[in-house]
């Protein structure tokens with residue numbers, strides 16, 4: 062790869078073009094920042110330079126500060142690695158430059174990239190250029206003056222919204238808001254920017270220093286009101302993420318004491334936040350997510366993914382309709398097959414409702430919705446399957462039914478067609494047993510609701526071809542999912558790692574811990590809802606069916622609670638019938654149902670596991686650990702069995718499939734921050750008191766006792782039985 066560099070070219074017109082060259086996104090790496098300082102100083106010094114244009118090479122202005130530097134700081138704790146950009150470069154060299162500077166922006170300007178442009182005296186952009194300050198998603202705040210300049214350019218309300226929600230806008234909206242001065246085609250970008258810079262030099266256009274502006278800020282009392290509301294909101298929606306409140310405090314500093322003071326406070330707060338655990342977790346997830354697209358022997362062997370233009374979905378139930386919706390929204394023609402007109406109509410109506418829902422929530426235009434729905438065709442037989450590129454079977458979990466469907470598919474689909482199943486429990490080898498196309502058989506495990514949840518587990522067997530895996534990865538990306546390639550076992554990666562989650566919660570309930578307290582503690586830890594409310598939401602049928610599968614597969618380490626059966630017997634079925642652990646009434650939040658308590662008493666009586674017949678006494682921290690350490694333990698087995706390519710894949714999968722808090726970096730990263738030894742000794746202690754459910758795995762024991770990180774690669778000499 063070419064060395065990152067900054068170029069300076071001076072034209073006959075006296076305009077110096079300074080170009081950031083660091084593909085693929087022109088990240089502002091340390092040598093780039095040093096290069097920018099040098100080239101700005103040179104352009105300022107040179108007599109033949111009248112004005113300056115700052116741009117990025119290769120159609121992308123810049124994706125922001127180099128995030129790998131954060132990684133380095135996280136590893137060695139040395140924040141002095143962070144260069145002084147905010148004052149040294151953006152204020153002194155760019156904004157206070159004696160010559161006008163215009164940013165010529167194409168493709169994207171994110172984070173530090175957008176902040177550089179805001180230090181310039183004007184910004185010219187191409188159409189559909191993405192502009193944003195997504196730093197909060199990395200646990201920090203904008204650190205090159207963005208907290209001060211964005212409100213001054215577009216007004217406080219919109220700037221707060223863009224920063225706190227890490228929401229980017231397109232250049233067209235940027236122009237309306239005042240962030241962008243003009244929009245021109247890609248071909249004209251440099252020409253117009255050069256002329257604009259010369260016009261500023263000749264005072265034909267205004268010479269604007271963003272940090273000095275106050276015209277868009279409104280009155281002090283208005284600003285205080287906006288910030289107060291935003292702080293209340295942030296406390297509610299992001300209680301465990303300090304960067305939200307810090308960002309608002311830093312903005313406030315600039316409004317009260319002036320932009321330059323705001324810049325100074327921002328620089329200090331930025332460095333403090335880089336060292337926070339939140340930033341460590343979020344930066345880990347950023348790189349972990351990108352690593353999922355690198356699968357050994359699949360993405361590195363020169364294969365090209367085929368274009369999937371037409372797909373078939375078999376089964377129009379909840380999963381099938383969600384999958385079909387995701388496909389049509391990505392411009393893939395879909396044939397939805399059902400067994401009778403009534404079911405088919407129901408499936409189509411569900412898809413229409415999903416698409417309409419997106420329109421009413423402002424996430425899709427009516428035109429795009431109409432286009433998407435025009436790509437859907439309902440069928441009752443296989444006549445449309447002769448030219449499909451991919452089939453996803455999403456019928457009920459019945460082995461004979463799936464085997465029959467796969468034999469039929471093999472006969473009617475073309476040879477290149479991917480044959481995928483959305484099963485969440487059945488062994489893929491059994492699904493494909495009656496065919497001779499096992500190289501094309503693959504799992505496409507979506508999470509419900511399939512058109513919303515971002516994770517796609519791609520399950521491969523020993524026989525699945527690299528081409529089929531690559532093809533499905535490409536489809537996954539095109540439908541805006543994050544595909545994670547996993548091996549074939551009961552529950553695959555996510556459901557297997559998390560089966561002890563509900564069981565751990567049930568074990569605590571049977572040990573006498575209040576279930577509503579458990580739910581509260583787990584949601585304060587950062588999961589959106591607690592395990593009991595989650596069970597209400599999923600329905601008890603799912604809990605029973607899945608529980609049986611895990612009991613069969615892993616009989617040595619399950620906890621069987623009679624509670625769900627007792628609830629079903631008492632006529633409860635969770636949210637489905639409005640009665641579970643909580644009461645569900647239209648228009649109001651779920652309320653804990655006191656009448657469930659006698660049922661829990663009955664369960665406790667039947668299991669009889671409370672030591673001395675008395676409820677255990679437990680802290681909130683122990684509740685979290687007694688529920689989540691068994692998940693860490695099973696995750697270790699998933700690693701040992703080679704079900705995932707790398708530990709960080711499981712982190713991503715836990716965040717995107719189970720909503721494990723991203724700012725904790727995913728399940729294994731979190732365990733690593735607590736220390737594998739602590740996890741191991743705690744599990745060992747509990748297993749001595751409460752039995753084999755807590756028994757530490759060999760993998761965890763070895764890593765904890767030898768001091769090897771959980772994320773270190775599974776060595777070939779270990780007991781690994783790789784499925785990948």
Ligand SMILES: C[C@H](O)CC(=O)SCCNC(=O)CCNC(=O)[C@H](O)C(C)(C)COP(=O)(O)OP(=O)(O)OC[C@H]1O[C@@H](n2cnc3c(N)ncnc32)[C@H](O)[C@@H]1OP(=O)(O)O
Nearest residue numbers: 086088124125126127128129171172173195203204205351
């Ligand atoms: C002080 C400042 O205020 C602080 C900052 O600026 S923090 C940085 C703020 N910027 C961001 O958060 C943007 C992060 N990047 C992205 O969102 C996306 O990469 C993008 C929209 C720019 C491009 O997306 P896409 O085209 O899908 O490419 P994507 O696969 O994500 O990235 C391509 C490569 O660039 C790398 N990359 C992207 N942005 C990077 C960055 N800011 N620093 C370092 N590497 C970066 C990715 O890791 C990936 O590397 P790989 O090929 O080795 O895996």
